[in-house]
Amino acid sequence: MKPSVLAAQAAFVLFVIGAWEYGDAVGLFDPKILPPPSQVAVALKGLLQSASFLGDAADTIVRVIAAFLIGAPIALATGFVMGENLDVGRSLSPIFNLVLAVPQSIFLPIFVLVFGLGFTEKLIFGITHVFFVVAINAAAAVREVPHGQVLLARSFGAGRFKIYRSIYMPAMAPQVMTGLRLGIIFDIIGILLAEMYASRSGLGVLLLRWGESYAVDKLMAATVLISLVTILINELMRVFEHRIGRWRQAMA
Amino acid sequence: MAPAIPVVIEARGLGKIFSVERAPIVALQDISFAVPEGRFVSLVGPSGCGKSTLLQMLAGLVPSTTGEVLVDGAVVRRPIPEKISVMFQDATLLPWKRIAENIEFPLEIAGVPAAERHARAAGMLALVGLSEFAERYPHELSGGMRQRIAIARGLAPNPRILLMDEPFGALDEQTRIKMGHELLRIWAKTKKTIFFITHSLTEALFLSDIVLVMSHRPGRIVGVIDAALPRPRTYDIIGSAEFGAVRNRIWKLISQDDTEAGETGMASL
Numbered sequence: 001m002k003p004s005v006l007a008a009q010a011a012f013v014l015f016v017i018g019a020w021e022y023g024d025a026v027g028l029f030d031p032k033i034l035p036p037p038s039q040v041a042v043a044l045k046g047l048l049q050s051a052s053f054l055g056d057a058a059d060t061i062v063r064v065i066a067a068f069l070i071g072a073p074i075a076l077a078t079g080f081v082m083g084e085n086l087d088v089g090r091s092l093s094p095i096f097n098l099v100l101a102v103p104q105s106i107f108l109p110i111f112v113l114v115f116g117l118g119f120t121e122k123l124i125f126g127i128t129h130v131f132f133v134v135a136i137n138a139a140a141a142v143r144e145v146p147h148g149q150v151l152l153a154r155s156f157g158a159g160r161f162k163i164y165r166s167i168y169m170p171a172m173a174p175q176v177m178t179g180l181r182l183g184i185i186f187d188i189i190g191i192l193l194a195e196m197y198a199s200r201s202g203l204g205v206l207l208l209r210w211g212e213s214y215a216v217d218k219l220m221a222a223t224v225l226i227s228l229v230t231i232l233i234n235e236l237m238r239v240f241e242h243r244i245g246r247w248r249q250a251m252a
Numbered sequence: 253m254a255p256a257i258p259v260v261i262e263a264r265g266l267g268k269i270f271s272v273e274r275a276p277i278v279a280l281q282d283i284s285f286a287v288p289e290g291r292f293v294s295l296v297g298p299s300g301c302g303k304s305t306l307l308q309m310l311a312g313l314v315p316s317t318t319g320e321v322l323v324d325g326a327v328v329r330r331p332i333p334e335k336i337s338v339m340f341q342d343a344t345l346l347p348w349k350r351i352a353e354n355i356e357f358p359l360e361i362a363g364v365p366a367a368e369r370h371a372r373a374a375g376m377l378a379l380v381g382l383s384e385f386a387e388r389y390p391h392e393l394s395g396g397m398r399q400r401i402a403i404a405r406g407l408a409p410n411p412r413i414l415l416m417d418e419p420f421g422a423l424d425e426q427t428r429i430k431m432g433h434e435l436l437r438i439w440a441k442t443k444k445t446i447f448f449i450t451h452s453l454t455e456a457l458f459l460s461d462i463v464l465v466m467s468h469r470p471g472r473i474v475g476v477i478d479a480a481l482p483r484p485r486t487y488d489i490i491g492s493a494e495f496g497a498v499r500n501r502i503w504k505l506i507s508q509d510d511t512e513a514g515e516t517g518m519a520s521l
């Protein structure tokens with residue numbers, strides 16, 4: 001990105017923070033609802049030093065990671081079969097697309113009924129969030145492997161495994177990464193939602209509790225923190241996605 | 253043709269039917285011909301007559317519905333990379349690999365050690381005159397350069413036979429003739445057997461010893477032309493009376509067989 005663009009973006013962020021601080025100082029905002037950034041920063045520092053907050057954060061992180069580590073490989077395998085086997089793909093793809101169109105949040109009460117409250121319920125809810133988007137992207141990635149490249153590899157004597165390794169993997173990598181990036185974001189959404197709906201621990205339950213008890217500075221601090229972390233994850237994965245897919249953008 | 257020259261590729265009664273939903277397409281019917289060792293053989297025919305399908309059957313990439321392909325007397329059932337390199341209709345370079353890595357690709361599949369791969373790729377790049385592009389990516393090259401890289405890649409495993417599917421089809425007339433000239437130079441130097449598909453009569457005659465003429469749907473061989481014009485060939489030959497005479501013979505074959513074929517031929521004259 002150009003330095004001038006970066007500077008403009010930094011200026012914009014600083015302006016918003018400045019205006020927010022100023023608005024509180026001159027009484028434009030009610031600090032009970034919108035405390036100034038300086039107060040939020042103090043609250044954030046306090047949170048990061050609080051063992052109980054860090055414990056809740058760790059619970060959320062463990063749930064997110066566990067759901068991803070279980071959901072993503074199953075989704076990749078499913079997507080691969082859907083892409084390679086036309087019959088499987090034709091029958092499953094429309095179903096998956098329909099599922100993706102329904103807000104998955106509406107299934108949460110059913111999940112709680114079926115699995116009860118606890119780790120399993122949140123884990124499975126997270127897995128369903130990871131699964132569909134990763135699987136659909138993997139299936140599309142397989143279908144878009146150019147037939148000509150497969151023929152080429154075959155003509156040079158490549159067997160099935162070698163073709164997967166030398167053609168499928170690099171050709172699929174960028175789109176699979178897109179799926180994984182969306183998968184982890186959906187995962188975070190799913191886990192936080194499950195925690196806010198009903199949970200004994202986790203960041204979601206803290207947000208809800210602080211919101212209800214008007215602990216606005218903590219609420220804002222945690223909100224800012226979670227936002228920053230998800231933005232960071234998204235951007236890191238996007239950089240990686242661009243790197244392995246550089247040849248693709250160059251061709252377009 | 254002297255009968256002493258051994259046959260490397262032989263097609264015996266090849267036929268191909270694609271069974272698409274509802275109506276099956278008879279793409280090829282009763283194709284028989286022989287390609288002698290070290291010869292440059294071209295196949296001309298209108299678009300969609302089954303040339304690419306035929307080439308893929310010769311390469312062992314696609315099964316035939318009837319008949320069989322023999323290479324060195326043995327029936328072909330799968331690709332034989334030790335003997336045959338295929339160059340596809342589009343250059344099909346792997347976009348994520350650098351140029352040198354693309355040329356090394358067949359060697360990588362064959363399990364050639366890295367050091368030897370690099371050396372051979374460098375040699376091939378020099379042969380096609382693109383050494384300075386070794387570290388570039390395919391999208392940074394022009395269409396003609398990519399075709400030359402595809403040729404270099406096909407030559408890298410040092411096969412005896414090259415099957416080339418309209419390698420210069422997407423190029424302008426001038427570049428095309430230049431590339432043909434370059435191919436003849438490489439051919440003279442490497443003594444390969446070349447089976448070359450084109451829909452340009454001029455290109456076929458300029459390059460080949462033998463021209464096979466195909467008809468449209470179902471694809472059949474309607475003529476085998478001995479294009480024994482003197483070698484080495486220069487551009488001047490295209491304007492010669494001899495060249496014109498052979499071209500007219502092929503022209504007649506095509507136009508009496510099929511008007512659609514005639515139109516396609518006309519466009520490329």
Ligand SMILES: Nc1ncnc2c1ncn2[C@@H]1O[C@H](COP(=O)(O)OP(=O)(O)OP(=O)(O)O)[C@@H](O)[C@H]1O
Nearest residue numbers: 270272277279298299300301302303304305306451
């Ligand atoms: N996999 C396939 N399934 C069904 N039909 C096919 C398939 N491959 C080729 N065909 C049909 O076979 C015929 C011959 O195709 P082919 O690509 O061999 O023609 P071609 O002579 O190489 O044409 P061009 O000069 O345009 O490259 C066409 O009618 C095509 O539609």
Ligand SMILES: [Mg+2]
Nearest residue numbers: 303304341417
């Ligand atoms: Mg073709």
